[in-house]
Amino acid sequence: MNYQHKFDLVEAERCRVANDLYQALALYDQAIAGATAHSYTQEAALANELAARFYFIWHGAKPKSLQVTCKKPTTATLGGAQRQKLFT
Numbered sequence: 001m002n003y004q005h006k007f008d009l010v011e012a013e014r015c016r017v018a019n020d021l022y023q024a025l026a027l028y029d030q031a032i033a034g035a036t037a038h039s040y041t042q043e044a045a046l047a048n049e050l051a052a053r054f055y056f057i058w059h060g061a062k063p064k065s066l067q068v069t070c071k072k073p074t075t076a077t078l079g080g081a082q083r084q085k086l087f088t
Helices: 004-017 023-038 043-056 080-087
Strands: none
Touching: 004 023, 004 043, 023 043
16 A cells, blocks of 8 residues: 555645645645555545645635536426425
């Protein structure tokens, strides 16, 4: 079992807190690549999420901008039982 990607992710977060921005970016990339290479899908997703949050905040985006917006479901996309439950 390889834990290097977890170590890289923790180090990336440590660099983020210490305001070592470029080192943090490099470590996020290493963590993502390592987790992906060893098929740790959940850790790769976590590293991607933390890297994206770091990148957006670093460039002045508000945390609210990180929220995913979804379209309201329409009757065409829902089955009969779900349609009645949501729209009645």
